[in-house]
Amino acid sequence: MTDFSAIDITEAKKLLSQKQITATELTEFFIKQIEEKKELNCFITNTFDIALKMAKESDEKIQKGSDLGILEGIPIGMKDLFCTDGVKTTAGSKMLENFVPFYESTVSQNLWKNGAIMLGKTNMDEFAMGSANTTSFFGNVLNPIRSDDQKDLVPGGSSGGSAAAVASGQCFAATGSDTGGSIRQPASFCGLVGFKPTYGRCSRFGMVAFASSLDQAGPITKTVSDAALMLQSMCSYDDKDSTSSKKLIPNFSDYKKFDLKGKKIGLPNEYIIEGLNEEIKKKFDQCINIFKDCGAELIDITLPHTNYALPTYYIIAPAEASANLARYDGVRYGLRENSENLDDLYQTTRASGFGDEVKRRLIIGTYVLSAGYYDAYYLKALKVRQLISNDFKNAFEKCDLILTPTTPNVAFPIGEKQNDPLEMYLNDVLTVPASLAGLPAISVSAGNNNNNLPIGMQIIGRPFEEISVLAAGSAIELSKV
Amino acid sequence: MSFFIEGDTGKWEVVLGLEVHAQIKSNSKLFSTASTEWGGDPNTHVELVDCGMPGALPVINEFCVNQAILTGLSINAKINEKSIFDRKNYFYPDLPQGYQISQFEFPIVGNGFLMIQTKEGEKRIGITRLHLEQDAGKSIHDQDIKNTLIDLNRSGCALMEIVSEPDLRSPEEAALYVKKLRSILRCIGSCDGNMEKGNLRADVNVSVRKPDSEMGTRCEIKNVNSIKFIQKAIEYEARRQVEIIESGKKIIQETRLFDPNKGETRSMRGKEESHDYRYFPDPDLPPLIISKEKIEELKRSLPELPDEKKSRFISEYSLTDYDAEVLTDDQYVSDFFEEVVKNRDSKLVVSWISVELFSYLKKNSIELSESKITSKKIAGLLDYIISGKISNRQAKELFEPYLKSNLEAKDFIEKMGVEQVSDEGEVEGLINRVLQENPKMVEDYKNGKDKLFGFFVGQVMKESKGKANPQVVNKILKDKLT
Amino acid sequence: MSIDNSIVRKVGKLAKIKIKESEENKLLDELNNILGWVDELKKVDTEGVEPMLSVFNESMNMREDKSDSKFSNNLITKNSPEKKAGFFVVPKVVE
């Protein structure tokens, strides 16, 4: 069997259209990969039967050469946060261990419409709360990349299963969701491309909610070109989501025609934080040179409220989550711990159905909204969020794109940063600000550190200007730093 | 209206505020496409939002927004061009999302008022706000010994919550207020006002105080679903509060339930526990922005409102304030009246509708709209009176059997054989006969015994078995005898 | 602002999450740690700043008032841990 793990979607599409391979062959290859790489624990549910059926349909279409979707015949992984009709959807939680939706999320629906093939549902941090994929009820996901000292590393989170699956060649691409960095951070830890589009580009319908004002779906892929194809297939205006954008969806692959010459790239000094890994800083400087070589103008900018983004996020996201996760009460679906008494049923069901990190955030979120604390915490956070958003608005009057590292550190061994939640939260310090402002942001791999671990660079763009973000990502990708 | 409770320590005044929940008469729910149809098998009108499925998202129903605006305009209220939906968080099995989508700080409709007609004249009742929110599902506690059963068919139906100022001072005023509000809602068609089905229900806030003193601690009686019960609940609750205060104890602010069987209110401590709703803006819903143009357009589409109709009735039909109020209280009644009064004398029509017809309805405890009585049926009878074919007195005697019959006026009167003889030739024949039979009396009359005129009338009526038209008899008799 | 055990218990009740006595102190420490850290925000001058409710600034899409019930009782109750005659079932609630 040919090794398809070395090629990307763009190439596979070529082979499919030239009829050198079939979708069924591709699917069988990846099924084998998934079975061989079980120990990475990338998938919660495999849907091989569905995959083979979808592959057959794609092959028929390809044979006829009609009605071909953008991703016709391309096997992918679906983060287990997206509801899939008739296929168990757990959000990584014991609470939904046996939940089978009877409806399909808009994002997954769009992908199937575009010919993508579902290999399975990828593992994730429970309810997307985590940065290491160590909070899943279905166990930790391992990063396929190992450090030189052979320790098991985290793949990042919360879309850790998706990232590890793509990085280990178990699928061409996978969906992710990003609330504070859950696409970009794992992509960075696994040496991949992770793209969070502008808030409102992808419908949230059928995506298990974590923090509604921040949640945004996006792809994790091997290449920028694949990210454009995946995003193209995922996006749509959706009248089932009141925060879905009606703005015209461009042809994202047009990033290839986008010229960075003369564009201004902002470098926010606040992102060169204390504790930023030296090697990452070095890569960051190299990337500056790449853009200089493209003819872009590098300018210093300031995003003065950056330091406050993480605390702001850790008020707003848990607050929204405390309401979004109230529906998991053991009454209509999901886990139920039986009791003679309703209140006890609620309390024991939720105590046993949710893991520690989720409970911690629900308690925090409940607290910051409760009487007497709302103004000091939640309302204050909303105001600071406005200031953070204003920082970006002001910056984008001076520059077209913003370049930063994606994470302050590379992938770390499983078990580290587990004792202090705050230490774990710091993983998201560089990705959270763009989330709070709803901006499109990509993480692309900028090579490895001395220990052979990937380093990610982040590019943030103006709202709905995904194309320039992809173009900048592509510049780093092409330079092979 | 001076309403006081006599306590051991003197008079107590009752202070009332109402939160009326009116279900909007829409086809689909406020944030989902599920049907609002009443009844139906359990959990059959349920969309993803209505049962809080993972990944479900709310999308607002424009009709419901429009109805809230129309209602706001008809209670003289300010329409807020920007309003916000909030989540009201609490756990209850008929609240599937774990929160109710409601409006807290920024409701769609702000300050307004409506006028009620008390016995002492008009009174202005302030309205604090009107907001849109989701209804909860239904918890059924009495069908299973060990369990509560949950039906989510009603979950997510659109409600307007209309909150009054604490301006009401008696059970009667509260009743008048609800009736007035209901007539407005029905008039514009935003709510059918059916209290039995729970489509209109009120939370009643009751407190008592010594006249002119500070406001007392209030209790909220939840979900009272008839005007009669509202009055009874207030009476009971106010008395209970007076007794507590007079015995030296304090009122505890709490929510209570009215038990119509026992006629009393009782504490709902079970639900009390921890009242901390943690309202915050619903991140699934952007602010609701309503343009000035839209408000103007809706204003133009408003039908004639009960108060406007009342003034028109007063001037157009020369009605008293009271009659006009009674006839415009209900859209069905006012339409009925206007159909009957067309080309007929309004005084006659008013007295027949507001006195005779209403007392008949009251006696049989039915609403005009629920009765099978048509405006045509009433008009038919009135035409017989107007043309003089039957007398007013006859009509009153026949009224009840007439309403109960399935016959039209013509057939009924024929069947009963009560039609008045107004034909002058026929009446003249009768008169001639009476005069011929009583020559002596005719003689006496002509010699000045005027009183005998009545005797002749009586004889003619007797001859005609009461059917002769007295006016015609009078006229012809006078001619004959002079 | 730091919180004490009674607040942890109260908030646990509000969130309907049973907190075992043995977990309470650890959770309290973690929460105080997090809250102490988010207290950083107090340093930000937010005088006159409007709270940011949403990054989404397009007008809200409104739905036409058409009813369309796609799901049967069977589907709606398909995942439910306990049901009876089409109803969801919970232990008796006393009102």
Ligand SMILES: [Mg+2]
């Ligand atoms: Mg109330």
Ligand SMILES: [Zn+2]
């Ligand atoms: Zn309400």
